[in-house]
Amino acid sequence: MAQLNPAISSARALAFAPAVSEDILTGDRLLRRAFLKAPMHSAQRDTAIISADDQEPPALLIHHGVALSSHTFFDGRRAIIDIMLPTDIVCVEHAFLARSNRDIVAASPVGYRMLPASKLRQLMAQPQIAARMFALTAEARWRSDRRTAALSRLDAYNRMALFLLGIYDRLRRTGLINRPTFNLHLTEDQIGDHLGMTMIHVSRILRRLRQDKLALVDRQVVIILDVERLRAIVAGLPPVEAAPSVGHPMQARQP
Amino acid sequence: MAQLNPAISSARALAFAPAVSEDILTGDRLLRRAFLKAPMHSAQRDTAIISADDQEPPALLIHHGVALSSHTFFDGRRAIIDIMLPTDIVCVEHAFLARSNRDIVAASPVGYRMLPASKLRQLMAQPQIAARMFALTAEARWRSDRRTAALSRLDAYNRMALFLLGIYDRLRRTGLINRPTFNLHLTEDQIGDHLGMTMIHVSRILRRLRQDKLALVDRQVVIILDVERLRAIVAGLPPVEAAPSVGHPMQARQP
DNA sequence: CGGCTTTTTGATGTCCGTCAATCAGTGTGG
DNA sequence: CCACACTGATTGACGGACATCAAAAAGCCG
Numbered sequence: 001m002a003q004l005n006p007a008i009s010s011a012r013a014l015a016f017a018p019a020v021s022e023d024i025l026t027g028d029r030l031l032r033r034a035f036l037k038a039p040m041h042s043a044q045r046d047t048a049i050i051s052a053d054d055q056e057p058p059a060l061l062i063h064h065g066v067a068l069s070s071h072t073f074f075d076g077r078r079a080i081i082d083i084m085l086p087t088d089i090v091c092v093e094h095a096f097l098a099r100s101n102r103d104i105v106a107a108s109p110v111g112y113r114m115l116p117a118s119k120l121r122q123l124m125a126q127p128q129i130a131a132r133m134f135a136l137t138a139e140a141r142w143r144s145d146r147r148t149a150a151l152s153r154l155d156a157y158n159r160m161a162l163f164l165l166g167i168y169d170r171l172r173r174t175g176l177i178n179r180p181t182f183n184l185h186l187t188e189d190q191i192g193d194h195l196g197m198t199m200i201h202v203s204r205i206l207r208r209l210r211q212d213k214l215a216l217v218d219r220q221v222v223i224i225l226d227v228e229r230l231r232a233i234v235a236g237l238p239p240v241e242a243a244p245s246v247g248h249p250m251q252a253r254q255p
Numbered sequence: 256m257a258q259l260n261p262a263i264s265s266a267r268a269l270a271f272a273p274a275v276s277e278d279i280l281t282g283d284r285l286l287r288r289a290f291l292k293a294p295m296h297s298a299q300r301d302t303a304i305i306s307a308d309d310q311e312p313p314a315l316l317i318h319h320g321v322a323l324s325s326h327t328f329f330d331g332r333r334a335i336i337d338i339m340l341p342t343d344i345v346c347v348e349h350a351f352l353a354r355s356n357r358d359i360v361a362a363s364p365v366g367y368r369m370l371p372a373s374k375l376r377q378l379m380a381q382p383q384i385a386a387r388m389f390a391l392t393a394e395a396r397w398r399s400d401r402r403t404a405a406l407s408r409l410d411a412y413n414r415m416a417l418f419l420l421g422i423y424d425r426l427r428r429t430g431l432i433n434r435p436t437f438n439l440h441l442t443e444d445q446i447g448d449h450l451g452m453t454m455i456h457v458s459r460i461l462r463r464l465r466q467d468k469l470a471l472v473d474r475q476v477v478i479i480l481d482v483e484r485l486r487a488i489v490a491g492l493p494p495v496e497a498a499p500s501v502g503h504p505m506q507a508r509q510p
Numbered sequence: 511c512g513g514c515t516t517t518t519t520g521a522t523g524t525c526c527g528t529c530a531a532t533c534a535g536t537g538t539g540g
Numbered sequence: 541c542c543a544c545a546c547t548g549a550t551t552g553a554c555g556g557a558c559a560t561c562a563a564a565a566a567g568c569c570g
Binding site: 014015016017018019020024056071073077078079081093095096097098099101102117118121124125127130131133134135137138140141142144145147148149151152153193194195196 | 269270271272273274275279311326328332333334336348350351352353354356357372373376379380382385386388389390392393395396397399400402403404406407408448449450451
């Protein structure tokens with residue numbers, strides 16, 4: 001049995017420099033306005049939105065559904081690098097890349113809008129938009145670093161706790177939910193590819209979370225039963241979004 | 256015994272959009288020029304250059320030595336998120352962050368120059384510099400994603416191969432070396448924290464690389480004995496910098 | 511109801527972590 | 541100059557977390 005990871009380091013939310021936070025807010029509005037002028041596209045489940053080899057790929061605004069950024073190995077193994085939720089603006093770094101180098105795939109039916117790289121570069125002339133784009137990449141980087149730390153040092157149980165709480169915080173932050181219950185349009189196989197474990201192990205870990213009365217995950221439905229206890233588990237890594245400061249580290253589980 | 260990971264996916268180097276590659280080059284020159292106006296600082300081994308909680312931290316240009324970006328957990332475990340080599344410009348995203356959220360620590364005696372966040376924001380008014388800053392974060396992100404994929408899906412042997420080759424390519428790319436031999440100012444403990452394994456396992460993996468005549472790592476000295484075979488191992492992940500396209504995937508080791 | 515995908519469970523093996531001890535290199539002070 | 545401490549590297553024994561293999565159960569859809 002895993003031991004819950006007692007809180008780990010200065011738990012800090014991501015925050016932007018005061019001097020630019022106003023700009024970033026304005027830039028967000030301007031950028032979204034630009035996106036809304038573009039037509040809505042839709043993608044069926046398991047179809048590619050952007051391929052790793054596409055030339056000068058666009059940035060995306062996810063309207064509804066869940067998209068994945070993934071890297072598939074020749075031998076069939078796959079790593080899911082990031083998960084994209086509704087209202088997310090993603091891939092703004094495409095403004096500067098010749099190729100995306102990763103696949104963006106719909107995990108459920110997805111509605112999205114696109115902004116071509118050239119248009120993005122043109123918009124960047126407005127400093128607020130440039131600031132927002134920078135903030136977006138900083139945020140993505142921060143989440144990526146966080147998961148890297150988790151992958152290298154936490155066991156499957158803790159990674160799963162971190163993952164569920166991370167999705168919950170993101171959905172709550174954007175106002176998409178207000179109770180700790182949501183639809184997660186991912187198969188256990190995909191969760192496994194995201195957390196670096198097999199589908200089989202995902203199933204076992206979810207059973208243990210259920211037994212520990214921390215969370216119920218049945219098919220696509222996630223119900224977090226004890227947010228506080230779950231948060232204590234992952235207290236060592238900063239929360240995904242500005243959130244009330246985490247409570248005391250506590251040891252909820254003994255070997 | 257590990258099996259060498261047969262090549263994995265479309266192996267592609269990072270490349271920038273043609274429309275901005277000229278700007279990025281110019282921006283690089285301008286940005287470095289700005290750095291060179293700042294005084295050189297030095298940090299002793301194991302001392303912090305930037306702390307996770309520093310307010311509005313600066314960006315850095317590494318002049319000599321090796322620095323680490325790390326996240327230390329309460330229980331003492333540590334994840335080394337990134338490795339910074341001479342000539343690297345790092346942490347430009349600090350221009351927009353209230354706090355760094357990670358520690359930057361000298362792994363060897365380090366000489367570096369700093370550019371404060373406010374100065375960076377001011378420099379960004381020049382589109383070429385903005386482009387270069389964006390390119391830098393895109394590059395860091397790309398390396399981070401690559402390592403995330405490795406951490407979630409490759410075993411220790413393959414991760415080590417990827418790591419050694421990655422450092423080699425970066426050093427060669429910047430002209431710091433031209434033969435597959437270099438000083439790596441990291442302890443095995445630090446390598447372990449970077450690759451998500453224990454110091455003890457690092458030692459065992461390095462022994463196996465030695466037995467397989469792929470690489471010698473003795474103390475701080477790394478000698479890659481067979482670059483091509485090593486490259487075949489990691490062929491599934493894109494090379495760290497624009498490099499000659501990787502050869503055929505080959506299976507150099509059988510279970 | 512068949513045929514599909516997804517989830518679950520069990521048995522077995524292995525990669526890698528933990529514990530413990532030794533060894534090599536480096537520096538320090540008497 | 542040599543004991544001594546200290547840090548880093550190495551090795552062996554052992555156990556546990558997780559992968560792999562195999563198969564069955566449970567949803568889902570025409």
